[in-house]
Amino acid sequence: MSISTSRSDQEYVLCELDRKLILATQGGLPLVPDPWGTLGKELGLPADEVLARFQRMQDAGVIRRVAAVPDHYRLGYRFNGMTVWDVRDDAITDMGRQVGELPFVSHCYRRPRHLPYWNYNLFAMVHGTSREEVEDKASQINDLFGDTCEGHTILYSSAILKKTGLRLRKS
Amino acid sequence: MSAATEQTQATAEFTEMERAVINRLQTGLPLVRRPYAAVAGELGITEQALLHTLEDLLDRRILTRFGPMFHAGEMGGGLTLAAMRVPEQDFEDATRKVNAFDEVAHNYRREHELNMWFVLATEAPEDIARAIAAIESATGYAVYNMPKEEEFHVHLHFPV
Numbered sequence: 001m002s003i004s005t006s007r008s009d010q011e012y013v014l015c016e017l018d019r020k021l022i023l024a025t026q027g028g029l030p031l032v033p034d035p036w037g038t039l040g041k042e043l044g045l046p047a048d049e050v051l052a053r054f055q056r057m058q059d060a061g062v063i064r065r066v067a068a069v070p071d072h073y074r075l076g077y078r079f080n081g082m083t084v085w086d087v088r089d090d091a092i093t094d095m096g097r098q099v100g101e102l103p104f105v106s107h108c109y110r111r112p113r114h115l116p117y118w119n120y121n122l123f124a125m126v127h128g129t130s131r132e133e134v135e136d137k138a139s140q141i142n143d144l145f146g147d148t149c150e151g152h153t154i155l156y157s158s159a160i161l162k163k164t165g166l167r168l169r170k171s
Numbered sequence: 172m173s174a175a176t177e178q179t180q181a182t183a184e185f186t187e188m189e190r191a192v193i194n195r196l197q198t199g200l201p202l203v204r205r206p207y208a209a210v211a212g213e214l215g216i217t218e219q220a221l222l223h224t225l226e227d228l229l230d231r232r233i234l235t236r237f238g239p240m241f242h243a244g245e246m247g248g249g250l251t252l253a254a255m256r257v258p259e260q261d262f263e264d265a266t267r268k269v270n271a272f273d274e275v276a277h278n279y280r281r282e283h284e285l286n287m288w289f290v291l292a293t294e295a296p297e298d299i300a301r302a303i304a305a306i307e308s309a310t311g312y313a314v315y316n317m318p319k320e321e322e323f324h325v326h327l328h329f330p331v
Contacts, residue, residue, distance in 0.1 A: 028229070028238040029200070031222050033207060047204070054239070055202045061242055064325070065199030066206075068192075068225070069236040074183045075193070075331050082281065082288070093321065100324030110321035111252065118285070118315060123252075153283070161278035162270045162289070163235055 014062065017045065021053055029066060073160070077127040081134035082155040083141060084120035086113075091148035092122060098144050099124050104137050120152070131156070183233055188216060190331050192224045196237065249299040250292050251318040254285040255310070262286070268309045274302040285315065 014022075020043055030038040036054070037047035057063045072080065087095050092110055099122065100108035107125040124141060128134040138154055185193065191214050200206045211221040228234045257265045262280075269275055269289060278289040291302050303314045 022239070022241065025238050026241070028236055031207075031226050031237070033205060033218055033222070035206065036204070051202060051204065057239075058202060064240040064242050066202070066239045067199045067237070068196035068228075068234045069240070070193060070197065071232055071235050074233045080279075096321060096323040105324060107325050108323040109319040110323070111317040111319055114315050114317075118254075118317075123317075155281040155283045155285075155288070157279040157281050157288075159280040161266050161280055161287070162275055163277050 014057075017043070018053055018057060018062075021050065021057075071160070071163075072127060076129050079128045079131050079134045080157045081126045081128070081138065082157070083124045083126055083134075083138045083152060084155065085122040085124070085141070085145070085152040086119045086150040087122045087145065088148045088150070089121070095145060095148055096122055099141055102137075102141065104128075105141070119150070126154075183231070185331060188214075188220065188224055189228060189233075191216075192221060193228065193233070193331050196225065196234075248292060248294045249296040250290070251299050251316055253289055253291055253303060253306075253317065254315045255287045255289075255306075255312045256285050257287050257310070257312055265310045265312065269306060271309075272302060272306060274298070 021039065024039055024042055029035050032038050034047060036050040039045075040047045040050045043050070054063065054066070058065065085099075096108060096110055099105055102124075104126055105124045106127060107123070109123045110121055111123055113119050113121050126134050126137045126141075128137065134154065134156070138152070142149070142152065195210060195214060201209050203209050205218075207221050207225075208218040211218040214221065225234075225237060229237060255265070255269075265287065266278070266280075269287065270278055272291075274291045274293050276290045276292045278287065280286060281288050291299055293299055293302055299316070299318075303316055307314050
């Protein structure tokens with residue numbers, strides 16, 4: 001499987017061993033003092049090679065980082081607002097960058113409209129401990145747009161129905 | 172269905188050590204030979220205490236996962252956000268049907284006429300259309316496909 005990376009124009013080729021490492025860790029990294037050694041034993045690789053492969057995949061952007069993923073509700077971030085904006089097409093790249101730079105925006109993407117039903121093309125995820133906090137952040141986003149935005153709304157999440165993360169299938 | 176709702180899910184209380192571990196480990200484990208020992212050293216705790224705390228936070232589902240966060244778009248696979256409009260009386264049933272698909276990585280209920288929003292991740296980009304068609308036929312509802320066209324920022328960090 002060959003992929004292109006966002007950090008460089010070079011292609012990073014995910015080889016069979018990388019795939020095996022991904023499959024072995026997508027449920028989680030071993031919680032032992034030497035996780036690379038544990039994985040290495042499973043796959044018949046030296047610990048140093050496992051570590052080097054993780055480093056390469058992280059450098060290439062295949063792995064964003066090795067980190068803890070919290071249930072944000074349990075951390076007190078009970079209000080998860082997906083703010084969606086109807087932004088003029090000729091302004092969206094510039095505006096998207098500005099919105100993405102706001103410290104409280106966790107994800108920011110351009111997505112297609114589904115006219116006439118769904119006319120929002122910029123999505124910015126905002127989290128807060130209260131609805132007021134999310135609304136205040138949304139109004140800070142709104143201030144950036146000037147006349148480039150025709151309308152917006154906030155979709156609050158009221159339940160996590162599933163959260164397993166991205167998985168490769170064992171093939 | 173293991174839905175955690177705002178109404179029933181209490182905010183957890185944390186010890187100083189838990190707080191430090193949660194905050195530190197969201198930013199990423201250093202890729203060094205003894206990564207847990209390195210983080211424990213930064214936090215001034217023992218490696219054993221760090222591993223124990225981490226295991227406990229995972230058991231209590233405060234953390235849903237600890238491990239590599241893959242960038243699906245960089246792995247050559249398909250990834251999209253999709254939404255559906257599901258009548259209230261059928262919501263639970265539709266949730267069960269949608270969640271049964273392995274391709275559904277996350278699924279959120281949202282307060283909007285489009286009230287079910289899920290992320291689909293597939294190994295090959297062309298599998299997205301197939302998964303959407305299968306979900307439409309399993310549930311009987313139209314799926315609005317909203318793949319990302321441009322990414323401006325992704326960084327999740329929830330300080331506690």
